[in-house]
Amino acid sequence: MPPFDIPEGDPFGPHNLPYGVFSPSGSQERTVGVRLGDHVLDAGAAARALGSPHAGLLARPSLDALLAAGRPVWSDVRRAMREWVTTPEHQEALAPCFHPLSTVTLHLPFQVADYVDFYSSEHHARNVGQIFRPDAEDSLTPNWKHLPIGYHGRSGTVVVSGTDVVRPSGQRKAPADAAPVFGPSIRLDIEAEVGFVVGVPSELGSPVPLDGFREHVFGLCLLNDWSARDIQAWEYVPLGPFLGKSFATSVSAWITPLEALEEARVTPPERTHPLLPYLDDSGAGPGGYDLRISVAINGKVVAEPPFSTMYWTAAQQLAQMTVNGASLRTGDLYGSGTVSGPSENQRGSLLELTWNGRDPLELPEGKRTFLEDGDVVTLSAWAPGPDGTRIGLGDVTGRVVPA
Missing domain, CATH: 3.90.850.10 (Fumarylacetoacetase-like, C-terminal domain)
Structure with missing residues (x-):
């Protein structure tokens, strides 16, 4: 089951939501993900499913575009993410966007410049x-x-x-x-x-x-x-x-x-x-x-x-x-x-x-x-x-x- 009900005390609950880049099981395509409990949310797929204006920014093979977008966008995306994963009405739309953490491949999340x-x-x-x-x-x-x-x-x-x-x-x-x-x-x-x-x-x-x-x-x-x-x-x-x-x-x-x-x-x-x-x-x-x-x-x-x-x-x-x-x-x-x-x-x-x-x-x-x-x-x-x-x-x- 996707982690809509996070166990109390989980350090990767909706108050955290760190960003990474992953490939789903059986795929070599990379995409931005957000960790929630022991699952990874496909951020781009979630944004598309909910009609978010940030879909193009999140459906990327690295965090580079999000990093370059600046603090107002960072705040908007984080605010949206927290709303998505804590609103019961979104559960049906988001369920296909979650992947068990144990099944995905994690990658270097951004291109290191200097x-x-x-x-x-x-x-x-x-x-x-x-x-x-x-x-x-x-x-x-x-x-x-x-x-x-x-x-x-x-x-x-x-x-x-x-x-x-x-x-x-x-x-x-x-x-x-x-x-x-x-x-x-x-x-x-x-x-x-x-x-x-x-x-x-x-x-x-x-x-x-x-x-x-x-x-x-x-x-x-x-x-x-x-x-x-x-x-x-x-x-x-x-x-x-x-x-x-x-x-x-x-x-x-x-x-x-x-x-x-x-x-x-x-x-x-x-x-x-x-x-x-x-x-x-x-x-x-x-x-x-x-x-x-x-x-x-x-x-x-x-x-x-x-x-x-x-x-x-x-x-x-x-x-x-x-x-x-x-x-x-x-x-x-x-x-x-x-x-x-x-x-x-x-x-x-x-x-x-x-x-x-x-x-x-x-x-x-x-x-x-x-x-x-x-x-x-x-x-x-x-x-x-x-x-x-x-x-x-x-x-x-x-x-x-x-x-």
Whole structure:
């Protein structure tokens, strides 16, 4: 039966309605879908069945047209979707438009234009500093409290949840080695992150201010920034991440619109340094999001990083990456950086969880410092919703396969 009567407490009820792209069972055609419970609503078919003016926008093989349409349209479509799935009179017309989630194939929901990744958790940055610069007076770099640090990644290797991740190969050199060697990474890691999806583009030469965030960003998703720590350590000086990051970035098949997360907005941590005007959000209201993330390896939860602790907000990140006049494109994706909290069980990477391999994790399959072939990593999350409900974010899963 189509899910007109959602069980109480379902995190994918009418209060959520994330967007994705799917192919029905037995078909290779892709179309926009909206998740409701354990079903997927064919958004284009539903719009046609109910005579919606948005039918042409939703009957597409990707979310790109919807992303580019802008916030007034995003709000109209979401309002219509919620009315469609909660009005009993629509049930007969909508019933043929639902597909069981277990029977469909999910795809990367939008064409990724540019990809940027940040480094915005103070707890993560301090842990990394303590691991690699234990004798430094301050574990943070001098610029960290003044701007969101980031790097430009590779959009062509962003993959949808469920895609296998091939263990990358490259140069690596341990401190005691006389010369570098080439081969598969032996320190393969994950980074639990949140990705933000840009809808409306901006003009080259025109920075996007803090208050432009909600006009340009459509929604968010979970993101796993796979990292080959040994390749990264040898290559990153002086220009930063390169091959140790660019082999794969996994994202959820479901994009949660910002409008679904109004109840989850929170004030970010207190700023300890004065900010330049373009980053000063002191009067901007709650710019953070209360997202409760879980990291599981082979089914066992190993960490629960809280996104509410992120020092730099998504609006500040957007302002930083455009302040030099860089333009936005529909489908731009930017990652929050690894999400870590103050407790040991809130660290969003194996680098931190095992303290660079010093303290192995105990799993049913044995000890882990970094990932082994066959390991399956799953990120999941929820956020507070209206009236005590939960907003579920789509999982991100990836299995490591040999080089």
